[in-house]
Amino acid sequence: MHEHELNPWRTLIALSVFAVLIVIGFFTLQKPTMKYDLNMKESLTVLNDNDACFYPWQLEKVINKKANNIVLFDIRDKFTYGQGHIPNSENISAFDLTNKENIKRLDNLKKQNITVVLYGEDQLQANGPWMLFRQAGFKNVKVLLGGYKYYSEHKENLAATKSDESYKKGTPRFDYAKIASQSNTGIEQTSSTAKKKVVVRRKKKTKAASGGC
C-alpha cells in the first residue's frame, strides 16, 4: 500500500484550517488610523523646512479673522485653555489628538487646503505632535514658534515680533565655554565652604598632572 494511494483528506483539512486562519487574519487586520507618509530620512529633512513653522506675527490675521484658510488648535488641556488662549483657537488636548474624528477632521482640512497651526504652552509641547503629523503626511500642519507663552507676552504688539529673534530656538544664548571658565574663577569670592571644595578638586587635578609626567 503506497502513501499516495491513501486519502490525505486530514492533511487537506489541516492546511485549509491554516489557510482560513490567515484569511481571517487579513480580514480582521486593523487598518491603522494613520500611516507614515515620510520615511526616516525625509522626516529629518522636513525639520529644516521653515515653511512648516508658523511665526507669531502671522497670528494677527487669524485673530482678526482675516485668514479663513488657517485654523488654530490649542493642544493644552481644557483647564489651561480656559485660563487663557489665543482668540479664535480651538481646544483639542494632546490626549485627544489620535481620536478617529480628529484625524478625519485633519484629513478633511488637508483636502480643503486649510493650514492647521498647533500650539502648546511652549513650542516644545507642540513640537512632538507637529512632527508626527508631518511624518504622517499632513503637510498642512504647522507649529507655532514660541508657543502660547511667547504670544501672551507679546500679544499687545505682535507685528513688532517680526524683528524679534528671541522665540527662535536652537541657538546658544551664552558662550558656554566662557561662562563655565568664568564661574570657575569667580568661585573664590562666594563662600568659605566653596573655597574648600575647590581646593580639593584642584589637588586632584595636580595629582593627575604629576602622575602624567
Add this chain to the structure above:
Amino acid sequence: MGPLIPNGIIPAGWDFVIAILLGIIFGFLLEASGFSSSRNLAGVFYGYNFVVLRVFFTAVIVAMTGLLYFDYLGWIDLSKIFILPTFLWPMIIGGVIMGIGFVAGGFCPGTSFTGIAIGKTDALFFTIGLYIGIYIFSLAFPLFEKFYTSGNLGNVTLTDVTGIPASWFAAAFTVIALAAFWGTMFIEKKVRKNIKEYKF
C-alpha cells in the same frame, strides 16, 4: 503581539512549563509520523521510504510561509526572534559529520528520544553515542577552538546575505519541495518493487 515570552506577555516563569508542553507535541508528531523507527529514517537515503523528506520539508515550507504571514498580520515580530548564528565552515563540516552519523546510526537526536520512548534499543544506543560524541568534543575542544568560531557571519538570515526578500525564498523552497514530493513518489514506487520484504 508575539513572540510572547520575549515581549513579556507570558511571564518568563512559564518558560519551562511551555517547554514541556511544546516538547510533548513535538514528540507526539515525530512518533506519529514514524520517526521513531530508524528504518523509516534511513529509507530516505536509499529511496525506499521518503517519510523524512516529506515530513521535514512540509514542515519547513509551512513554517516559512506561516511566519511570513504572521509577521505581515502583526501577530509575530520577526525581528525579535532568535536567528541561528552562522559559522560557515564549522557548520558545513558539522553538517557533513552529522550526515554520516545519520546514515550510520539511523536516527537524529530528537527522533532517538521518541525511539527510546517506544522501546527501541538502537535508539538508546544512539543516544549513548550522542552523549559520548559531545563528551569527546568537549575534551578535544582545545584542538579546534579556532576552527569552532571561524567563518562567523553573525545572526544573519538569507535576506541579509543575498538581499533577496524572504518571501522569494519561501516560494522557491515550496516549489522545490512540492516538486520533490511528486518526484520521490515515483522513485519510491520503483524502489519498493525490488524490496520484497519490508517491515517498518
Add this chain to the structure above:
Amino acid sequence: MNKQISSNQERYLNPYLGGVLLGLLVILTVYITGRGLGASGAVKSAVVTTSNIIAPYETQQNGYMGRFVTDNHSPMFNWLVFESLGVFLGGLLSGLLFGRVKKFRIDKGPKITNKKRLIFAVIGGILFGFGSQFGRGCTSGAALSGSATFALGGVIVMLAIFGSGYLFAYLFRKLWI
C-alpha cells in the same frame, strides 16, 4: 484493504499531515518563545552536568563545557532539557495511542546482526553528537527551526546533512537494504 495495511504496515500519520502539523508547531514555538525547537542541546546539558558532578574543576577549566557552567543553577535547568523531556513523553503518548510501545527491540536492515546494528548506532550517535556541536544544532534545532526562520546557518546545516547523507549512503547500504 485496511487489514492489509495493519498487517503489513504500522499505522502512521500521513507524512504530509505530520509535516503540516509540525510546521504549525514550529510557528507556535516561535510565536510563544521567539526561538525554535531543539534536541541536541539537552544531551549537551546532560554531558556538562554529569561531568560537573564527577570532576567540577576540570569541567570549569574546559574551554567548551566551562561556558555552560554557572553558579546559579544546574546546566540541566535549561529550556531544551525540559523540551526534550516533553519529546520523550510525547513519543510515549503517541506510542501508547497507536499501540507501538513494546518491549525493547531493534530496527535494522535484513542483512546485518543485532550486534552490528547496535555498534553502528553508537558510532552514528558519536558522529552526530560531535557534528551537532560544530553545526550549532541538530536536524530539529538548526536545520528545521533554523531554515524555517530563514537563518543562513539553518539552510547550510540542512543541505550539509542531507547532502552528505546521500553521499555516504552507498558505504552504509548493507546496514539498511
Add this chain to the structure above:
Amino acid sequence: MNRNYIFLTILMLFLAVGTIFLHKTEKLKQIEPDKLLWEIIQPTRYVSTDHVAKMIIQQDPSLEIIDVRSEKEFNNFSLPKAINIPVDSLLSETSLENFGIPGTKIVFISNDDIKADQAWVIAKRLGFDGMYVMRGGLNCWMNTIIQPVEPPEYAPLTEFATYEFRKGAKLYFTGAKTENTETKKVKVMVKRRKKTKAASGGC
C-alpha cells in the same frame, strides 16, 4: 493517486506564492504612528536640568547623554561624558548602535530643547525605549546650574533647597572642568548595543 494531493499542492503553492505579494517592510522597524503620538504626549519623557546634574554627580552608570548639536558646538562645550550625534547623522548605523541598550537612560541635549526633542521623536519612531529630553537644554543648564539665581526671601523652602543643590552642582561642574576636558581627550568608553537578536537560545 488521489485528487486531494493535487488540491494540497495547489493550496500550498498558492499560500507560498502569496507571500511574495505582501508589502515589503522597511529595513528599520518602526512603531505605529498612534503609538508614537501616545509616547510623545507623555510628560515623563522630559527631565529637568537639576535631575541630569544629579545623575552626573552621582555618576549614574546607566546615564548616557547624547548631544545633538553640531560637532563644532560640541567641541566648544558639552556636558561631561556626552556623546555627539548631530541630528542629521542620527540615522547612521554607528549612531543607532548607541540606542536600545537595556538598562540605560539616554538624555538628549541641545542648545534649547527643540532639537533634542526632534531627535527624541525620530529615535522613538524606531522603537527605542528609555530616552529622555533635557528640558530647556544647555541654555537652561547655564541659567540653573552654572549661574543659579538666589530665590527671593518669600520663596518656599523647596526652592532654597534647589538653590543649595545648584550651588553645589555649580562647584562640581565648574571646578571639575579642567579634569573633564582631560578625560574627554581620553576616548570615552562608549557602550554599544550588540548585534544579537532579542531572544537568545540555541540547540
